[in-house]
Amino acid sequence: MALFQEADGDPRVALDRLADVLSYYGAVGDAAAELAFGFSLRKAAFARSIAEALEVEAPLLDAVAIAGLMHSVGALGNPALVRESDLPERLATMERWDIPAAGARVCAAIGAIPEHVADIVRWQSEAWDGTGFPDQLRWNGIPVPSVALALADRLVRANEPEEALASIAEEAGRSFAPTHARAFMLWFHRSGAEVEPFTFPRSTLRSEFSDPGDLLLDIADRIDRHLGVAGRARNVLRLSEASAHALGCNAGEIEALRIAALTFGAGELGDAFESTLDPLVRLGLERRAERAVAGARLLEGLPTVAAAAPLVAARAEWFDGTGKPAGLARDMIPIGARILATAIAYDAIDIDTRARPAARRTTAGERLDGAAGTHFDPRVVTAVLDAAKAHA
Amino acid sequence: MIELHERTRRISPTRIHEILLRYGAKSLVDPFMGLPTHLNYLKRHGIAVHGGDVLEWFVRVGEGIVVNDLTILRDHEVAEIVEMIPGRIYALDLFKAWEGVFFTEEQCVYLGVWFDNVRNLRSDGQTGLAILGLWRVFCYWLQKAQEPDEMPDLPPSELAWYYIRQTERWVASNMRRNTVRQSDVMQTLERQRADALLFAPPPRNALHHADPRIWMWEAWWQGNPYFTLEHAYRDTLFGARSNDPAAYQRSIAGILSEAGEYPLLIVTTNESRLGEIEPIVRNARAKVECYAPNDSEIYLIATA
Numbered sequence: 001m002a003l004f005q006e007a008d009g010d011p012r013v014a015l016d017r018l019a020d021v022l023s024y025y026g027a028v029g030d031a032a033a034e035l036a037f038g039f040s041l042r043k044a045a046f047a048r049s050i051a052e053a054l055e056v057e058a059p060l061l062d063a064v065a066i067a068g069l070m071h072s073v074g075a076l077g078n079p080a081l082v083r084e085s086d087l088p089e090r091l092a093t094m095e096r097w098d099i100p101a102a103g104a105r106v107c108a109a110i111g112a113i114p115e116h117v118a119d120i121v122r123w124q125s126e127a128w129d130g131t132g133f134p135d136q137l138r139w140n141g142i143p144v145p146s147v148a149l150a151l152a153d154r155l156v157r158a159n160e161p162e163e164a165l166a167s168i169a170e171e172a173g174r175s176f177a178p179t180h181a182r183a184f185m186l187w188f189h190r191s192g193a194e195v196e197p198f199t200f201p202r203s204t205l206r207s208e209f210s211d212p213g214d215l216l217l218d219i220a221d222r223i224d225r226h227l228g229v230a231g232r233a234r235n236v237l238r239l240s241e242a243s244a245h246a247l248g249c250n251a252g253e254i255e256a257l258r259i260a261a262l263t264f265g266a267g268e269l270g271d272a273f274e275s276t277l278d279p280l281v282r283l284g285l286e287r288r289a290e291r292a293v294a295g296a297r298l299l300e301g302l303p304t305v306a307a308a309a310p311l312v313a314a315r316a317e318w319f320d321g322t323g324k325p326a327g328l329a330r331d332m333i334p335i336g337a338r339i340l341a342t343a344i345a346y347d348a349i350d351i352d353t354r355a356r357p358a359a360r361r362t363t364a365g366e367r368l369d370g371a372a373g374t375h376f377d378p379r380v381v382t383a384v385l386d387a388a389k390a391h392a
Numbered sequence: 393m394i395e396l397h398e399r400t401r402r403i404s405p406t407r408i409h410e411i412l413l414r415y416g417a418k419s420l421v422d423p424f425m426g427l428p429t430h431l432n433y434l435k436r437h438g439i440a441v442h443g444g445d446v447l448e449w450f451v452r453v454g455e456g457i458v459v460n461d462l463t464i465l466r467d468h469e470v471a472e473i474v475e476m477i478p479g480r481i482y483a484l485d486l487f488k489a490w491e492g493v494f495f496t497e498e499q500c501v502y503l504g505v506w507f508d509n510v511r512n513l514r515s516d517g518q519t520g521l522a523i524l525g526l527w528r529v530f531c532y533w534l535q536k537a538q539e540p541d542e543m544p545d546l547p548p549s550e551l552a553w554y555y556i557r558q559t560e561r562w563v564a565s566n567m568r569r570n571t572v573r574q575s576d577v578m579q580t581l582e583r584q585r586a587d588a589l590l591f592a593p594p595p596r597n598a599l600h601h602a603d604p605r606i607w608m609w610e611a612w613w614q615g616n617p618y619f620t621l622e623h624a625y626r627d628t629l630f631g632a633r634s635n636d637p638a639a640y641q642r643s644i645a646g647i648l649s650e651a652g653e654y655p656l657l658i659v660t661t662n663e664s665r666l667g668e669i670e671p672i673v674r675n676a677r678a679k680v681e682c683y684a685p686n687d688s689e690i691y692l693i694a695t696a
């Protein structure tokens with residue numbers, strides 16, 4: 001999908017975009033797995049360094065780092081983690097065991113990343129004694145690069161690095177091979193568990209095999225299925241794009257808006273908040289603003305998608321200045337954010353309207369019109385409704 | 393001290409499941425199942441699984457994690473396994489032959505206690521779970537004998553408790569009939585039909601290279617520390633012919649011929665054995681796809 005503007009044949013641009021979208025994917029995986037922001041970046045950095053200490057072959061080190069970044073992408077769509085999942089705890093635990101294998105399938109489908117990444121992700125939760133998951137591999141059947149990922153995981157999850165050191169020593173011969181536990185301890189004492197921050201190994205990417213726009217669209221689809229709103233991002237993208245053209249936005253604004261339309265949903269991951277609340281009522285506004293900020297945070301620091309961050313962050317602002325989180329009004333709200341907010345609201349109201357009995361039905365257009373001037377920019381409302389009519 | 397294997401066979405049930413899904417197979421037979429943790433995975437994902445093996449302890453574990461849908465071991469039942477029960481008579485010197493060679497005196501006593509205790513459990517499912525949990529203790533001890541300073545000292549009953557409690561998390565139902573049987577490969581194939589056959593041919597001379605953690609646990613289960621694999625495999629298809637390359641290949645061809653009715657055949661091998669196995673599979677089936685995700689995991693997938 002031509003989501004981004006032409007790169008004028010510069011191969012570095014394609015690699016940068018791909019690296020940023022993959023980094024975003026890693027952050028989305030963390031959010032879906034209910035892990036702290038930045039977990040995958042820390043895990044990737046530690047995993048690479050630990051893999052060196054475990055004498056993993058040099059060509060595989062970058063694959064280990066990328067696997068660290070992508071370690072939890074399999075959490076998206078996991079039945080135990082999807083919104084409104086009501087699985088009993090025992091079944092939910094079993095479902096969670098499938099996260100590494102699901103992640104491996106995701107990685108294997110991304111042609112641009114090294115092929116070893118998928119299997120490193122697949123076996124990251126195996127234990128030396130065969131009590132891990134999903135494959136219950138044991139002893140030397142577990143590849144060492146995956147062991148590096150498992151050790152890094154312990155380190156990132158621990159409150160203090162020494163806590164990880166103690167738990168790994170305690171589990172030598174059970175979760176970890178004694179030799180690997182020893183190598184980890186040596187690494188720990190030499191490095192002090194301090195490593196260089198993760199930088200994406202761009203040279204390992206084969207950009208000809210993956211389009212960053214397609215990848216972003218795929219991520220959006222998976223997020224929507226996870227949240228139980230399949231197809232939402234595509235609808236919002238269509239409405240936003242048509243409205244932006246009608247309102248005379250420039251190419252840069254339209255590109256940022258496209259990215260925002262495909263990424264705003266990520267802010268809702270890991271949040272069980274009722275998603276069917278009417279977007280036009282004040283109830284839940286603060287929560288919507290929190291999600292907006294959380295979504296924007298995933299995009300910041302990634303140049304390819306960072307332009308969308310202010311739009312995502314401001315999607316809960318209201319035109320009259322009574323919205324959240326900053327209380328921006330009128331032209332203080334970026335035009336892209338005004339369009340995005342209106343398109344998201346239209347999509348939500350439209351789905352809700354169609355679900356009601358015909359006799360009690362007020363059309364989405366009528367409801368959105370009623371909020372023009374207070375919640376939404378009237379010009380934008382007209383543009384979004386025109387776009388919706390044109391599509392109908 | 394005993395030498396533990398550097399290389400271990402890798403069976404990836406997630407990968408096998410992906411293959412089964414791709415070909416729409418809903419049931420599977422594995423006549424060389426070994427430790428059936430992979431069948432447990434497939435079962436939990438809705439596949440009806442049927443396994444067979446010559447070693448009895450593999451079959452017993454299968455009764456715990458493959459056949460068993462519901463039964464777990466509660467705390468008081470685990471307590472009855474891990475320590476001596478007052479009033480029960482134990483053969484405490486049953487594994488005396490291993491003392492000072494592989495295990496300490498205390499460990500040998502515990503092996504004797506556990507040998508009796510697991511035989512007094514209430515169901516096959518519980519027995520299977522207990523055997524699996526205790527096997528992991530056994531492996532821990534053998535590993536610790538190799539690297540005494542690297543692994544923590546844990547009291548036997550605590551370690552046994554830890555591992556037996558863990559086994560219950562694998563118990564699940566798939567609302568299908570799942571079976572395991574103690575039989576040689578041909579008998580398993582004769583008695584059970586399914587959509588797919590998983591065939592992991594044992595290497596030639598496999599008997600002589602078997603992991604001690606596998607055959608020693610069969611010795612424990614049999615209550616015979618002098619047990620060797622030759623005892624178990626003497627009259628089996630591969631046991632009798634393991635030294636002769638031509639007979640070995642004929643045995644594999646015979647199995648593939650017997651498996652002709654299976655719509656899907658998955659033969660697992662690795663890079664070093666592919667040259668030997670692939671021609672036999674291609675000779676048996678017209679349509680064979682080679683799927684090689686890595687050097688130690690190669691799947692020859694044959695369809696009708």
